[in-house]
Amino acid sequence: MIPTRRRALLSAASGLTLGLASAARAQTAPPTPAEAPSSGAWPNRPVRIIVPAPGGGGTADTLARVFSQEMEKRVGQRVLVDNRGGANGNIGALAGARATPDGYTILWSWAGTLATGPALYKDLPFDPEKDFEPVALIGNVPNVLVVNKDLPIHSLQEFGDYARAHPNGINFGSTGNGSSMHLAGELYKSLTGAQMVHVPYAAPAAGVTDLLAGRIQAMFNLITGVAPQVRAGAVTPIAILDDRRSPQLPDVPTTAELGMPGLVFGTWFGLFLPKGVDPALLRRINAVANEILADPAARTRFEEQGMTPLGGDPARLANFLHEEIGRHAALVRQSGARNE
Template sequence: MCAAAWGAAAHAAWPEMPIRVVVPYPAGAAGDLVIRKMQPALQTRLGQPLVVENKAGAGGNIGTLEVVRAKPDGYTLLLGATNNFVINQYLYKHLGFDPLQALAPIAKVVDAPSVLFINAAVPARTFREFADYAKANPGKLNYGSPGNGTTPHLSAFALSEAIGAQMTHVPYKGAQPGITGLLGGEVQLFLTGYGVAGAQLPSGRIRALAVASRQRLDVQPELPTTAQAGVPDVILSNWWGMAAPRGTDPAILKRLADAIHAVLKETAMQQYLSEQGFVAADDSPDAFATWLAGEAAQWQRIVEQSGATVD
């Protein structure tokens, strides 16, 4: 009885010290930029400093595992991407943990819907023209990605399957080398978030043909969705979400989710997200957990169809 009362009081007092957010990628990754933009407002709402730490390596597995092993007290959190929640467990044969079982979902933070960028030398001005050209020229087109098994790799594979085209995957060591390859014509296609390559559109060296989401992007409203372009089942996004170690008190999870959503609704944050091609999310920890199960099933299917593996 006394122990239960003490536990309730401890949770009610949370947070009493700085909160650490582990980003399992290098500084400058999309999610890293988003959480650092949110950092001041989150600190104000939570009443404690928010310390963002980049723990990169092994496709995000090193930082993710650090959070999995942390004490479930609400002071160590993960800001992970699609791979860390619903892809890597199917890519890595010896991962050693299942993110869906080892983590307590807090909230999806943002979506970064995938945009179909092509090199301007490809004779296509619309998505349909591109699909027809790709099907008529099997093996002629290459698609780039930041690496084997990354969301852009698997997304481009899923797109090629959906349109019935045979294209070759060219993995790079990171997104920016891949975009350089797209600009130079080493690859003809790169499927990634608008913020990764959108700034290159005015150069005329690349074109954007469609966005793989259910709604158009505010920053490029003229871009049709994949559904409008004829492939309604291709909804692909490299999203970012927050989680805690399994066993964290649900009241803490809810307070974190409420703070995240409140910050995402602030005018300055909305403007920043729109300019970068992000879409703010708004779901409860339970809703996020349910959604993750469906996402995992989709990406498991794509990983298995692609034959991608890392170890």
């Protein structure tokens, strides 16, 4: 990669690091339910949370179900998860955008669909900033670099040394072009000049299976997708792509600790409502979300799934989404990822 491209992506990586770090550390106190304006009788019937992913235990689905269970405890009505998988989340996101803005349909979405998607697709059927009302930034799940246990690699330094000694000798798996696993690997390549081969899979489990068998050598997987294999000693963990250690894998160092603070990547999650919802209702749902994220027991449930709870007011998510769209666009351009 030529020096100008490396400088551009280093700048993008630095911005991404600062964006996630500032989101995790913001000190603005979220509104409490007592401060939220009256939202009438809401809810007086079940609430639906659209998850733009298939059911069955994936990261997005699992976290959304934890959130829905915690929300049920607080609103006195059923909170149902409505899985709408397909098209990298675009089908579910479009359903969320077209829903009636009455507070009974909430979109649970994430970085890949709303921040990466605009750079991957020429004609999205929705605009992440114009077609939604941001409610709350829920949390972030970082990626972790893991390698096949038979490789002579046990540290980030050794990973770099091996990559330099074996150009294109490391095949790294992902869940497709533009996924967090792909862009994390491309970010590593750009920061180090390493030559690696990207191998996309339709599902993360297939990539993990090939990693265990040695058909690929590495993955920049989400913690939720590979933590059991790490704990079982089936793969070798190298580093968490974050500036803080994960409660799921507390013994695995971070890239920031290991001298690569620009190598930070993960998937953040947020709540969104269709455009046009009553502002008082928006604040009421935001207050419920922040009450959940502030509850120690609920936080533990999220952390056990690899997510760092965040929270904050709607403006925080709106500003964060705007910044992330720009950062992800830079990473997609540099990686060459594209979906038509």
